[in-house]
Amino acid sequence: MFETKLPLKKASAIKRLAAAALCASVFGLGAVGAHAATRAQPFPEWPAPVIDPTLSVDQAKALVAERSKPQTEWKGPTSGPRAPTGQFTIAWVSSDQSYTPYVYWGLGVEQAAKALGWKVVTLNGQGTVGGTLAAFQQALSLNVAAIITPADANALQQPIQDAVKRGIPVIGIHATAFPGPAPKLGLYQNIASNPAEIGQTEAAYVIADSNGTAHDIHMVDNSYAIARFKAQATIQPIQHCAGCKLLTVVNQPIGDPTRMPSTISGLLSRFGDSWYMTTCCDGYYTAAAAALRSAGASPEKIHLIGADGPPATYQMIRKGQYQVADVPEPSSLFGFEAVDAAVHAMVGEPPAVFTQPTYIVTKDNVEAEGGNKNQFIPSNNFACHYEKIWLGQATGC
Numbered sequence: 001m002f003e004t005k006l007p008l009k010k011a012s013a014i015k016r017l018a019a020a021a022l023c024a025s026v027f028g029l030g031a032v033g034a035h036a037a038t039r040a041q042p043f044p045e046w047p048a049p050v051i052d053p054t055l056s057v058d059q060a061k062a063l064v065a066e067r068s069k070p071q072t073e074w075k076g077p078t079s080g081p082r083a084p085t086g087q088f089t090i091a092w093v094s095s096d097q098s099y100t101p102y103v104y105w106g107l108g109v110e111q112a113a114k115a116l117g118w119k120v121v122t123l124n125g126q127g128t129v130g131g132t133l134a135a136f137q138q139a140l141s142l143n144v145a146a147i148i149t150p151a152d153a154n155a156l157q158q159p160i161q162d163a164v165k166r167g168i169p170v171i172g173i174h175a176t177a178f179p180g181p182a183p184k185l186g187l188y189q190n191i192a193s194n195p196a197e198i199g200q201t202e203a204a205y206v207i208a209d210s211n212g213t214a215h216d217i218h219m220v221d222n223s224y225a226i227a228r229f230k231a232q233a234t235i236q237p238i239q240h241c242a243g244c245k246l247l248t249v250v251n252q253p254i255g256d257p258t259r260m261p262s263t264i265s266g267l268l269s270r271f272g273d274s275w276y277m278t279t280c281c282d283g284y285y286t287a288a289a290a291a292l293r294s295a296g297a298s299p300e301k302i303h304l305i306g307a308d309g310p311p312a313t314y315q316m317i318r319k320g321q322y323q324v325a326d327v328p329e330p331s332s333l334f335g336f337e338a339v340d341a342a343v344h345a346m347v348g349e350p351p352a353v354f355t356q357p358t359y360i361v362t363k364d365n366v367e368a369e370g371g372n373k374n375q376f377i378p379s380n381n382f383a384c385h386y387e388k389i390w391l392g393q394a395t396g397c
Contacts, residue, residue, distance in 0.1 A: 035084045035145065035346040040169040042188045043350040046180030049196035049229075053236035060207035060237075067201055067360045070368055071378040074385050074397070076337075077352040083343045083390040089119040090342060091139035095151035096127040100310045101329065102150050104375055105173050108335020109148055115387045116339075118145075129155050140166070146342035148335075150174050152224075153185040160186040169345035171338045174329075177226040179355050189341035189351040191334050195226055197358040198327045199233020202278045202305050205325045205360060209303070210276070212243040217267060219279040219288075221254040227280035230307065234278045247271050254280075257287035264291035274301040282306040282313045282326065289322045309361065311374035318366050326361045328376035336386045343390055 055063070090113055092106045110120045123139055125132030132151045136159040139147045146169045153160060153175040160170050169188040176182050179192040206214045216238050220231040231249065238244050250267070252259060267275075277288070285304050292302060299322045306313060309328020316323040333356060341351040359369060359376060370377030384397035 035086070035088070037084075037348045038145070038167055038169065038346045039348040040164045040167045040188065040345065042164075042181040042183040042186065044181065045183055046178070046353065048178055049194050051196045051229075051233045051236060052200055054240045055200070055204055055207055055237040057207055057212040057241075060204040060212075063201065063204040064208045064360060067204075067358055068362060068365055070365075071357060071359060071380050074380040074382060075357060076354045076380075076382060076385060077340070077389065078385065078395055080340070080352055080389045081343060081347040081349055082392040083116050084346050087117070087119070088145040088346075089121060089142065090339070091142060091144040091147045092120055092122045093125065093132065093135050093139050093147055093149040093151060094122065095125040095132045095135075095149070097122070097124040098127065101308060101331070104331035105150060105334045105338075108332030109338055110335070111332060111383065112336040112339035112386065115383070116390060125151060132156065133159060136160075136163075139163075140168070144168065146171060146345060148173065148338045148342070152176075153182065153187055153190075157185070169342060171341045171345070173334050173338055174226070177229055180353075181351065188345050189338070191337045191341070192226075192355075193327075193329055193358060194355050195230045196233045198307050199230045199235075200237060201327045201358050201360050202234045202307065202325075203237035205305050205362075206238060206276045206278060207241050207244060209324070210244070212241055214238065214241070214244045214276050215247050215271070215274070216244065216276045216278055217247050217250060217271070219250045219252060219277060219284055221280065222251045223253070224280070227254075230280040238278075247275060252284070254283045257284075260284070260287035261291045261294065264288060264295060264297075268295055268297060273297050276303045276305060278305045280307060282308045282310055282323075285316065285323055286312050289316060292322055309376050314361070314366060314371055314374040317361060317363055320363065324362065327358060328361055330356050331370065331375040331377055333378060333382050336382055340386055340390075 092109050094102045113120045123135035125135045136156055148171045150173045153172055163170050164186045172187045172190040174192050176185055176190050182190050206216055218235055221227050238246050285306055304323040305325045307327040309326050313326045344351045381397045388395050
């Protein structure tokens, strides 16, 4: 998710497209299009995630304990197609390279492509819809082998459909609500964690930590389908917890931190200074923590639980600055999953059926699983496993 600003001017977009064409002619990127066997048309979508609306206190505690453990076991694919050989270029069309998770996912794409001897061109939408559309058009002009993007696929339907018609597979990372192919949106694959598990894990922490007595506030940006789904996955177990209470649901744009001081002031006035807060995404919490601090609220009484896991989240959990837990998304692993989907598309096979297990970060394990780098990097040696498959080598990582 990113902050939406005013669209770029047409002149700027035209200049960027001209630069892309020049890049293609000078560096030869136009000659590295899709493999002959490439299939860009998505396969059927996977079954939608299912929300579990109930959690007992004991179940919640067991779930938190399980999802706090190191992720040393590889549960992803152990076989698959060998990657085509040749000089291929993939486009990373980022909607906003100032947003750290997008940077990490893009670095994962670069690392995976490097293992295959492929190139990656990064195109930055600079946080605007117009800019992202222009960046996607640049990718098309470069005739790349595949396009990988974290941008909202709904806002990119014209260029995505153009890519599919031209035989260029489009792979999303959080580009739509659920993991798996999205035929209606033209996505060969969408890489994401299970949003039902993310919401369930947040709810489990609240129920377990309070021993079934929590008062919770949920903050959501209803303009995003994934946020609405996560909200229901979080809210329903808390509503079914006999000793818990859902105080309110706050619908607030994630890209407008200026509204946070008045929102926090109103919540403190209505509900006092002792509650939990859950949310779809951590983008709220830097401003929320600042507003709570300014209001003199105690971090011993107010506990923030989030999802996504940007660096600021790890710092707040580490220092005990209101946020106590987080359900992060993998960083570089998502990039490897996306390149694996590109490999499958280039040989005409459906993407591997795999969703990385959910993980929760607390103060007790904040330094583990990439936490010392302020990101979620599972210790399951995923890069080795993917590289072995792509290069046709014997397993054993």
